[in-house]
Amino acid sequence: MSKVFSKRLSSHLTEMIRYLRLVFNDYFVLALLFLIGGLGYYYSIGLRKLSIGIWWAPIVTAIVMIVTLQLGRLATLLEDPDYVFLLPKESEMVQYFRSSFRYSCILGLSVQVLIWFILIPFVQRTSHLDTSEIFFMLITMIVLKLAWLELDLARKYRLKYEIFANRLIFRFIIPAIIVILGVYLNYLVAMIFSVIYFIIIKLLIGNLSGLVVNWRLAISDENSRMHSVYSFFNLFTDVPSLQGTVKRRKYLDVILQRTKLIPENTYLYLYSHGILRDNEMSGLFVRLTVLGVLFLIFIKGLVMPVFLAALFIYLIGFQLLPFYFHFSDNVFIHIYPITGKFQMKNFQRIILWFLTITGILFAITIIFVNYNNPATIAAIIIVETAEIWLFTFVYLPRRISKGIMNR
Amino acid sequence: MALEVTNLVGGYSQIPVLKNISFNVKDGELVGLIGLNGAGKSTTINHIIGLLTPFSGTIKINGMTINDDVKSYKQQIAYIPESPIVYKELTLKEHLEMTMMAYNLNKEESWKRANRLLKMFRLENKLDWFPDNFSKGMRQKVMITCAFLTDANLFIIDEPFLGLDPLAVNDLLSLIAERKEKGASILMSTHVLDTAQRYCDRFVLVHDGVVRTEATLADLRKQFPSAGNSLNDIYLDLAKQDKSNEETRAGEK
Numbered sequence: 001m002s003k004v005f006s007k008r009l010s011s012h013l014t015e016m017i018r019y020l021r022l023v024f025n026d027y028f029v030l031a032l033l034f035l036i037g038g039l040g041y042y043y044s045i046g047l048r049k050l051s052i053g054i055w056w057a058p059i060v061t062a063i064v065m066i067v068t069l070q071l072g073r074l075a076t077l078l079e080d081p082d083y084v085f086l087l088p089k090e091s092e093m094v095q096y097f098r099s100s101f102r103y104s105c106i107l108g109l110s111v112q113v114l115i116w117f118i119l120i121p122f123v124q125r126t127s128h129l130d131t132s133e134i135f136f137m138l139i140t141m142i143v144l145k146l147a148w149l150e151l152d153l154a155r156k157y158r159l160k161y162e163i164f165a166n167r168l169i170f171r172f173i174i175p176a177i178i179v180i181l182g183v184y185l186n187y188l189v190a191m192i193f194s195v196i197y198f199i200i201i202k203l204l205i206g207n208l209s210g211l212v213v214n215w216r217l218a219i220s221d222e223n224s225r226m227h228s229v230y231s232f233f234n235l236f237t238d239v240p241s242l243q244g245t246v247k248r249r250k251y252l253d254v255i256l257q258r259t260k261l262i263p264e265n266t267y268l269y270l271y272s273h274g275i276l277r278d279n280e281m282s283g284l285f286v287r288l289t290v291l292g293v294l295f296l297i298f299i300k301g302l303v304m305p306v307f308l309a310a311l312f313i314y315l316i317g318f319q320l321l322p323f324y325f326h327f328s329d330n331v332f333i334h335i336y337p338i339t340g341k342f343q344m345k346n347f348q349r350i351i352l353w354f355l356t357i358t359g360i361l362f363a364i365t366i367i368f369v370n371y372n373n374p375a376t377i378a379a380i381i382i383v384e385t386a387e388i389w390l391f392t393f394v395y396l397p398r399r400i401s402k403g404i405m406n407r
Numbered sequence: 408m409a410l411e412v413t414n415l416v417g418g419y420s421q422i423p424v425l426k427n428i429s430f431n432v433k434d435g436e437l438v439g440l441i442g443l444n445g446a447g448k449s450t451t452i453n454h455i456i457g458l459l460t461p462f463s464g465t466i467k468i469n470g471m472t473i474n475d476d477v478k479s480y481k482q483q484i485a486y487i488p489e490s491p492i493v494y495k496e497l498t499l500k501e502h503l504e505m506t507m508m509a510y511n512l513n514k515e516e517s518w519k520r521a522n523r524l525l526k527m528f529r530l531e532n533k534l535d536w537f538p539d540n541f542s543k544g545m546r547q548k549v550m551i552t553c554a555f556l557t558d559a560n561l562f563i564i565d566e567p568f569l570g571l572d573p574l575a576v577n578d579l580l581s582l583i584a585e586r587k588e589k590g591a592s593i594l595m596s597t598h599v600l601d602t603a604q605r606y607c608d609r610f611v612l613v614h615d616g617v618v619r620t621e622a623t624l625a626d627l628r629k630q631f632p633s634a635g636n637s638l639n640d641i642y643l644d645l646a647k648q649d650k651s652n653e654e655t656r657a658g659e660k
Contacts, residue, residue: 246496246539261504261508261514262508263508263510263511265508266508266509269504269508270496270505273494273497273501274494274496277496327494330492331458331486331488331492332486332492332505332509334456334457334458335456335458335481336509336510337477337478337479337480337481337509337510337511338478339477
């Protein structure tokens with residue numbers, strides 16, 4: 001069974017590398033280097049302002065440690081059909097899961113070490129810690145992560161004590177208690193507690209090989225893990241295996257029902273329902289808009305706010321573009337007695353609507369924050385109007401006709 | 408002539424799946440398209456509904472090819488696919504609205520028609536649900552409802568019976584009969600031969616990308632006197648003949 005896993009792992013890694021290559025293209029690597037450099041610089045300057053005994057420092061340390069603990073789930077690489085095909089091998093699944101555990105440890109523990117490394121100067125500036133305690137801190141983080149992964153593995157089985165499948169208790173509450181002990185008392189105690197915690201878990205869960213695999217949960221866990229991986233890649237490139245989930249959102253019917261039911265509006269009807277109900281699309285729109293507004297609340301001036309608003313509008317529009325092809329695989333689109341010429345017009349109308357909503361929200365925020373700066377107010381109105389018009393009526397049709405050729 | 412396929416050669420890529428297909432469907436006629444898996448039934452259908460472009464040959468619906476006028480060509484067709492295809496973002500009600508919108512149907516009349524169909528298929532209380540979450544049979548009923556909402560002259564139905572409950576099969580057959588009476592034509596591909604035998608006026612037997620024969624049941628019985636009486640027996644006999652022909656041909660090589 002461990003061979004099955006290593007086979008899957010190699011094809012999984014090939015796929016990941018393919019995506020990583022797309023994500024880390026030359027421009028992005030350059031931007032990332034600047035970003036890391038910039039952040040490192042700000043971090044080092046920020047550190048100088050800190051001193052021992054700042055009240056919020058231990059809280060930040062604890063939160064960082066607990067959040068870090070959540071990074072890196074158990075990668076079982078299970079697939080939907082496994083429920084049928086691996087069922088006869090159920091008793092041997094332990095070996096499979098153990099192999100996946102070892103692989104997940106590499107990733108999960110590397111992240112712990114990396115964050116620990118970044119945390120060292122912060123912890124040293126804000127508290128009296130000697131070298132040994134810093135190492136105890138690392139060991140605490142590693143043991144807690146191991147326990148976290150053990151529990152993630154145990155979840156895949158129907159356990160004697162079902163409480164171990166509870167994620168809130170074992171992923172947050174207990175680790176938080178141990179981390180807080182470390183932060184406020186000392187890391188030797190935290191380390192001892194984490195080791196005891198690990199041993200207790202191992203003993204109480206016991207031997208998994210005799211237990212029944214909870215296939216439905218195991219597969220849905222893995223699907224949700226892969227979904228987050230793909231969603232990340234989807235920010236940079238088009239991921240075909242990513243299928244968004246759909247929400248009814250009845251409260252939006254008021255808006256949706258405004259579409260007049262005439263043949264020319266067929267695509268308008270499809271696109272409006274599609275974007276508003278598709279979690280991927282609507283989520284992206286809402287996230288980027290909210291993020292943009294948050295940025296703009298804190299930034300005053302002339303160039304920066306206008307630049308940021310323009311950037312976010314471009315980003316939103318760009319991410320919505322692939323939705324043009326969302327329905328192309330549906331045979332009925334090709335069967336309906338409608339001509340394709342309204343597809344572009346309908347799509348432009350939708351994009352215009354969405355970008356205008358964002359544009360108005362951004363403009364209101366900027367006007368509110370820079371109420372005493374008429375230059376900024378004038379600039380944002382002119383720049384946004386021009387950008388949205390150019391994006392919708394010049395950039396979008398070109399980009400899409402390029403996309404049609406590539407399909 | 409509702410549908411006329413002449414010397415159709417076609418397929419998905421360079422290699423033709425259909426080598427030479429010719430048959431027709433007359434007004435008010437129900438023609439069964441019969442053949443083994445991979446014989447070319449669905450490919451033929453995909454050519455008729457305009458998803459694929461013929462390499463050569465013509466397809467005419469009431470004397471009109473797709474290149475004459477795409478819109479009015481498609482306006483005449485209603486299609487029920489083999490596996491139901493639904494929009495995952497749209498509710499059942501919105502699927503019906505989509506159909507009314509795309510075919511430019513009169514809202515009031517169509518809703519009257521729709522309500523009757525929904526009641527027939529016991530879907531009337533599911534208008535606000537997503538068909539994407541329905542069972543296969545229920546999604547198939549959505550497809551049937553949408554197709555019979557239109558005023559199409561030509562219904563193209565690809566293997567409609569699988570997954571439908573017996574009641575729905577019966578209702579579908581009576582819907583077909585109703586439309587036939589009004590002069591619409593139906594081309595139906597199916598493997599359920601005993602149903603086909605009872606309802607189809609004529610059969611087109613496709614094998615390996617060519618029309619093996621095109622005849623009524625009575626004519627088929629005359630052509631294959633030794634085979635037996637039912638369409639099933641005749642079809643099995645024919646498939647066996649083809650197989651032994653192929654084997655002798657392979658032997659000669």
